[in-house]
Amino acid sequence: MALRRPLRSCVQVQSRGITEARVGAADQWNQGGTRDDQHAVVRTMQELRGPVGWPVVGNFLTYLRKKNRGRMHEVQTLEASSIQVLSTEEIYCVTKQAEQHAQYGRMFREKWGPHWQVHISDPDLIAQVYRQEGKYPNRPSIRSWQLYKEKNDLPMGLTTAEGKTWYKFRSEVSKQLLCPRSMSRMVEPLNNVSNDFIQKLRHTRKSRGVDHLKEQLQNELYKWGMEGAGTLLFETRLGCLDVQISERSELFIAAVTEMLESSLPLIIGETFHQKWNTKFWKRHSDAWDKIFQIGAEYINEKLLAMENSYLRGEKNHSGELLTHLLANKALNLEEIYSNITELLVGAVDTTANSTGFILYLTAAHSHVQEKLHDEVSRVLGDRQEITGTDLQNLPYLKATVKEALRLYPVATMNCRILEADINLNGFRIPRKTLFVLNHYAAGRDPELFSNPDEFIPERWLRGSRSLDHHPFASLPFGFGARSCIGQRMAKLEMHILLAKVIQNFKLNVDESREFKPSLRTLLTPGDCVPVEFTDR
Numbered sequence: 001m002a003l004r005r006p007l008r009s010c011v012q013v014q015s016r017g018i019t020e021a022r023v024g025a026a027d028q029w030n031q032g033g034t035r036d037d038q039h040a041v042v043r044t045m046q047e048l049r050g051p052v053g054w055p056v057v058g059n060f061l062t063y064l065r066k067k068n069r070g071r072m073h074e075v076q077t078l079e080a081s082s083i084q085v086l087s088t089e090e091i092y093c094v095t096k097q098a099e100q101h102a103q104y105g106r107m108f109r110e111k112w113g114p115h116w117q118v119h120i121s122d123p124d125l126i127a128q129v130y131r132q133e134g135k136y137p138n139r140p141s142i143r144s145w146q147l148y149k150e151k152n153d154l155p156m157g158l159t160t161a162e163g164k165t166w167y168k169f170r171s172e173v174s175k176q177l178l179c180p181r182s183m184s185r186m187v188e189p190l191n192n193v194s195n196d197f198i199q200k201l202r203h204t205r206k207s208r209g210v211d212h213l214k215e216q217l218q219n220e221l222y223k224w225g226m227e228g229a230g231t232l233l234f235e236t237r238l239g240c241l242d243v244q245i246s247e248r249s250e251l252f253i254a255a256v257t258e259m260l261e262s263s264l265p266l267i268i269g270e271t272f273h274q275k276w277n278t279k280f281w282k283r284h285s286d287a288w289d290k291i292f293q294i295g296a297e298y299i300n301e302k303l304l305a306m307e308n309s310y311l312r313g314e315k316n317h318s319g320e321l322l323t324h325l326l327a328n329k330a331l332n333l334e335e336i337y338s339n340i341t342e343l344l345v346g347a348v349d350t351t352a353n354s355t356g357f358i359l360y361l362t363a364a365h366s367h368v369q370e371k372l373h374d375e376v377s378r379v380l381g382d383r384q385e386i387t388g389t390d391l392q393n394l395p396y397l398k399a400t401v402k403e404a405l406r407l408y409p410v411a412t413m414n415c416r417i418l419e420a421d422i423n424l425n426g427f428r429i430p431r432k433t434l435f436v437l438n439h440y441a442a443g444r445d446p447e448l449f450s451n452p453d454e455f456i457p458e459r460w461l462r463g464s465r466s467l468d469h470h471p472f473a474s475l476p477f478g479f480g481a482r483s484c485i486g487q488r489m490a491k492l493e494m495h496i497l498l499a500k501v502i503q504n505f506k507l508n509v510d511e512s513r514e515f516k517p518s519l520r521t522l523l524t525p526g527d528c529v530p531v532e533f534t535d536r
Helices: 004-013 020-029 060-064 072-080 088-093 096-104 123-130 143-151 163-177 180-184 187-208 210-234 247-261 270-276 279-311 321-328 333-364 366-380 388-392 395-407 439-443 487-504
Strands: 107-112 115-120 413-417 422-424 427-429 434-438 505-509 518-520 522-524 531-535
Touching: 115 123, 123 422, 123 434, 123 439, 143 270, 143 279, 163 180, 163 321, 163 333, 180 487, 187 210, 187 487, 187 531, 210 247, 210 279, 210 321, 210 333, 210 487, 210 531, 247 279, 247 333, 247 518, 270 279, 279 321, 279 333, 321 333, 333 366, 333 395, 333 487, 333 505, 333 522, 333 531, 366 395, 366 487, 388 487, 395 487, 413 439, 434 439, 487 505
Parallel strands: 115 434
Antiparallel strands: 107 115, 413 434, 422 427, 505 531, 518 522
């Protein structure tokens, strides 16, 4: 593939504890395991219960069976909690083998391919793993993503790099993306993006009809997410919210979707697929080709604009990430291409999917929506421009977003590999073991949240009796040095858009259409977000 050559030419040219009741419950679930590892009789990992699965592939086939495809998050919820109440839908989508996992509790081992891994949904144990991850946390990347870059001689980026290379990238990018001052400068441009999204909703509803908007709402949110990312990364409007969106933007969004959907079948045997160029690998590789091709085009256009601006004697802005990385020179140009493109991919998918869940849940709970509208009206009045001060005065709106992310974290799990042995709940887990930290399951655990399946933003408000949650019970952005680097940006985008939507529309759910979340590497709202928008 000739992808490397154009890139080269571009370079040349331009802790709290849990209650005693929970301790007892955890001990019971692991048949004698205790949290007090200093006084416990330490057992081996082989004594930890869990499903064995099939030879060679282990339990992997369970997740690929027809009833479970796209619903791994529900299977994990059943595996991780022995007291989970099964709904009709959950019984349908979990196989007999997966149902047996309910007996293994909040910590169990599972064979995935030829290797054993340890699943955890207990927040104390999750905290213990995170706090032992060290300076260079080992979070296994999706191997097919790395293989693609290796095959095409491309540098790794933030989501694919490890060790010191990852640390270098993280250190430079975080100076912009995790800096409150940098994010405060983005309020006005992101407000403009959200205003355009509101107008796009109205235009689509009028020209294509209400039903079309419901069917395409998630796709419209992808365009909004991409436009916001372009504003932050390039300080440039990409035109994704124009009435006639460019074919290039449509192709990029479609390629991101295709890449993520094709990642799951490659989790096992990815090297085989890559070596023999199977249909699964070809589908995956073609999607990445398109992503990097279009990503390079966006970056090149920004570089050309910066060069022309310099020749005219104009001062370049330093607010966006690309300018910062170019000026800093800690990363070479190929590394900048790789990191910017990976960030654009993440921004398009994660923020848009989270917002789809937020809008659906808000529409489905009229009392929440009215409280939101009262708060937004009190703070904004008739103003269409939101300021940083306004956002600080919208606690219920922020609680609504936080509650939606508890119920539907797009990253349903995080993985870590520790460099030293660790004692967890009375078991000695050897170094290099893969830990799967099941945040989706923890967020719906009735021992951690009262009425866990109900949408209750009030639980996150100060003064609420239920506010005393374990800090590791809901981690939609992960934790520590490898937490989501775009979380400040994502929260800012979601807060602004939700305020604008509530200010302009009353939301309702079309009960005749099914809302069916699906997992495609990340958790998505599915094919249809049945929300109706009525002008206020």
